[in-house]
Amino acid sequence: MTADGGPELVQLLTPEGERVHHPEYDVDLSEEQLRGLYRDLVLVRRVDAEATALQRQGELGLWAPLLGQEAAQVGSGRALLPQDFAFPTYREHGVAWTRSVDPLQLLGLFRGVTNGGWDPHEHNFNLYTIVIGDQCLHAVGYAMGVQRDGGDGAVICYFGDGATSQGDVNEAFVFSAVYNAPVVFFCQNNQWAISEPLERQSRIPLYQRAQGFGFPGVRVDGNDVLAVLAVTSAALDAARDGQGPTLVEAFTYRMGAHTTSDDPTRYRVAADVEAWKLKDPIERLKVYLARSGWADSAFFAGVEAESEALAVRLREGCRAMDPPPATFIFDHVYAEPHPLVSAEREAFVAYHASFEGGH
């Protein structure tokens, strides 16, 4: 497997910021849309940096950084139409941004004040799924539901290179293929499943797995927001058009740790990280915009100012996020009344009430 993604890698914007063309995939974006993508990338990176800092300050118990994967997430997220539905892992902060989920709502899970945080139906963006690969079957089932109610949306499912070893992901491939479900499998191959390199997951490039399941697979430069947008849009169009699933492998790199509890210096060399820094997804778009004369220093300064304001809002908002009252434990276990939960709740309340005045 080549470190640069090989000749099959779809690319529309080189790491140096040069716009190149591909025989099959292209995007036609206005200057304003390009500036919008740049803004997305910068703000999403800022959300990630602030959350990482908040974890270091003890405000979050954990954070799963997306550093380096901004283009894969923003490009695919911006390819979605409003009626499409996304199934994330726990790292899709950039996709959440494109689905208008307030970044503050992402923090609740990691702060320990909720196991969810937002309304999936309001944003067509499911809750984070922590068990690796489980959400791929949910995505296929959701797509089967779309087939049955005549909806016109497609479904996108996010997962990583490690997840491709999971049975549920492979079962999702099978189910989607035999039912021709309108789903796009979007694999962010960031080269590392915590400490395990891709060689521990696969002998062949991941996108080639799709062939064995009977649907197309494509490898895209995951640090190229334009290529990701083009490839994902095409795959979503095909899904909406009744052509069934596609596997998109976004070839990228996890620049940070797996989570804030991880220490990547134990298993990978700094030179690799340095090499990937040269492929930074934001820098190449900035160069392209500046060189094309579509964005000036005032624009870049404006985005920077917006980023600062967002950071302040995140810090203040995070610290203000209090846990719910303890009886929340019992609130939503079941949709319908359950006598055991009711009894335990009553006992819990009575127990705590017994301390009043006594302490």
Next chain:
Amino acid sequence: MSVTTMAKAINAGLRKALEDDAKVVLMGEDIGKLGGVFRVTDGLQKDFGESRVIDSPLAESGIIGTCVGMAMRGLRPVAEIQFDGFVYPAFDQIVSQVAKYHARSEGRLPMPITIRIPFGGGIGAVEHHSESPEAYFAHTAGLRVISPSNPLDAYVMVQQAIRCDDPVIFLEPKRRYWDKADVDGSIDVAAAPSPFEARVVRSGDACTVACYGPMVRTCLEAATAAAHDGTELEVIDLRSISPLDVATVAASVRRTGRLVVVHEASVFLGIGAELAARIAEECFYSLEAPVLRVGGYHAPYPPSRLEDDYLPDLDRVLDAVDRALAF
């Protein structure tokens, strides 16, 4: 409907559910043209189409995982797991996803999924086809676990499970699939007693016997035998394992002073253990004897030629009753 088997009663219940609610879909292995290995879904795909009665790839986790997604999209999926011993590949999806989505989403993503599983032994089957996994599921908050013991309950309870907004593990006692009884197809399911409540199926004063699913018939036969000897057993069909209707059992034990719990599943950490603990707590001053349990042994389900020595039968139930009465 008149006199019918439990298998046909469940089939009729599924048919009624499909007719009543367009959101109901069935999914499982071989449930279409074949009608399921026990023919419980016989004829349903022909009448409701492949879109609503879905033959699935041979992957249990895939069945349950896609049911989760379908439920998110507003459907009311009914999954069939072909045999008890094949549910474990789906265990993660059931425990980590199906059971938790309502809580995780703070009520925004209910999981009105019914998971039908033929369970228990007594049919001379090969390995992995005779298991009783109910305790695994009952231990998991967010799931409901129920089991009918007779054709009429099966007809009603399967519809109630499908109507329930919570996920329901619906355990079908496969050795009783061919038991027959009168089933009134015109019964108003909405007005029927809750499937999550136990029922006293025989009154007596000497000892309470609590059981569910396949063991209800066994315990009723034991009660008939005991009556010949002048001992009147009160038999309770629990019907629901989660929630567990402790109140009905406790009311009985306060009168009889004795309780024997019977299930096919192994005794250790089983439903009987939970019931014993709760009855000890609630009925301490009414008990004349410790709560006794009759069930499987702490051993893998044996080769089928030995299953009669593994499964509780009339004699083992009566032996436990005798021990309870001897205190």
